[in-house]
Amino acid sequence: xxxxxVCVHLYYVEMxxxxxxxxxxxxxxxxxxxxxxxxxxxxxLPVLKGRYPHAKVIVTDxxxxxxxxxxxxxxxxNLDYYDVVFKLHSKKDIPIEFSRNGVDxxxxxxxxxxxxxxxxxxxxxxxxxxxxxxxxxxxMVCAREVLLRGSAMIAQDIDLIKVEAAMQECKLxxxxxxxxxxxxxxxxxxxxKPLKNRNYLKADFPPYFPRDWNGLPYCLERVFGCxxxxxxxxxxxxxxx
Numbered sequence: 445x446x447x448x449x450v451c452v453h454l455y456y457v458e459m460x461x462x463x464x465x466x467x468x469x470x471x472x473x474x475x476x477x478x479x480x481x482x483x484x485x486x487x488x489l490p491v492l493k494g495r496y497p498h499a500k501v502i503v504t505d506x507x508x509x510x511x512x513x514x515x516x517x518x519x520x521x522n523l524d525y526y527d528v529v530f531k532l533h534s535k536k537d538i539p540i541e542f543s544r545n546g547v548d549x550x551x552x553x554x555x556x557x558x559x560x561x562x563x564x565x566x567x568x569x570x571x572x573x574x575x576x577x578x579x580x581x582x583x584m585v586c587a588r589e590v591l592l593r594g595s596a597m598i599a600q601d602i603d604l605i606k607v608e609a610a611m612q613e614c615k616l617x618x619x620x621x622x623x624x625x626x627x628x629x630x631x632x633x634x635x636x637k638p639l640k641n642r643n644y645l646k647a648d649f650p651p652y653f654p655r656d657w658n659g660l661p662y663c664l665e666r667v668f669g670c671x672x673x674x675x676x677x678x679x680x681x682x683x684x685x
Contacts, residue, residue: 446527446573448475449633451517453510453533455481457488463534464495466563473569478521480513482506508649510627511661518640526633528576530562531668535626544625545596547589554590557684558628561587564685572630575680583677584669586629591681593622597666603658607666614638614667616674623669624679631668635675639667 477499504513510533535555542550563569611618650659672679
């Protein structure tokens with residue numbers, strides 16, 4: 445049986461109930477639940493612990509969007525203990541017209557695609573687990589609508605030299621340009637070791653404003669995807685439930 449860790453970054457606490465709906469689909473699967481929350485959301489802890497009394501809560505500084513808190517989570521856990529890590533976060537609606545891969549992702553669609561693909565039903569959660577058990581070449585799974593590869597990724601507004609530099613700091617070379625736009629996925633825990641070993645610090649992350657689309661959070665979002673092929677595995681894109 446696979447050992448599962450689920451990490452949820454809860455910045456938008458108003459989305460907590462929606463996230464619990466998806467977490468409830470793990471009801472037949474044993475897993476360890478972790479929440480990362482920024483300091484200013486500590487007042488929400490009684491509600492969170494009331495719903496998930498056994499969850500581990502990691503309070504972080506509010507930098508690096510959902511990326512820095514996830515790195516804080518990696519520092520807290522033993523990656524050798526787990527087989528699969530689910531990376532989730534409270535992603536708000538996109539208030540403008542927005543698309544990737546020719547798919548409309550505006551409003552709640554982006555979030556819906558990402559959560560539905562991984563956790564849209566109890567059957568889907570079990571299906572993801574079967575993929576990880578039976579297909580050792582698959583290192584990560586996500587919603588197919590947000591999986592960008594090749595020219596679709598390279599066309600994004602980001603300095604790919606900085607992505608390559610971040611990969612090199614993790615002692616990895618890029619084999620395939622691919623990433624999960626939105627950074628919600630399930631990944632084999634061993635693939636995250638290079639990021640943990642890099643030991644990023646709070647000081648490595650720039651302030652939110654002015655927003656730098658070439659800043660470290662956006663580079664690492666790409667690194668999450670590129671590190672899969674760099675370690676000899678592939679990303680699987682799943683349709684919604």
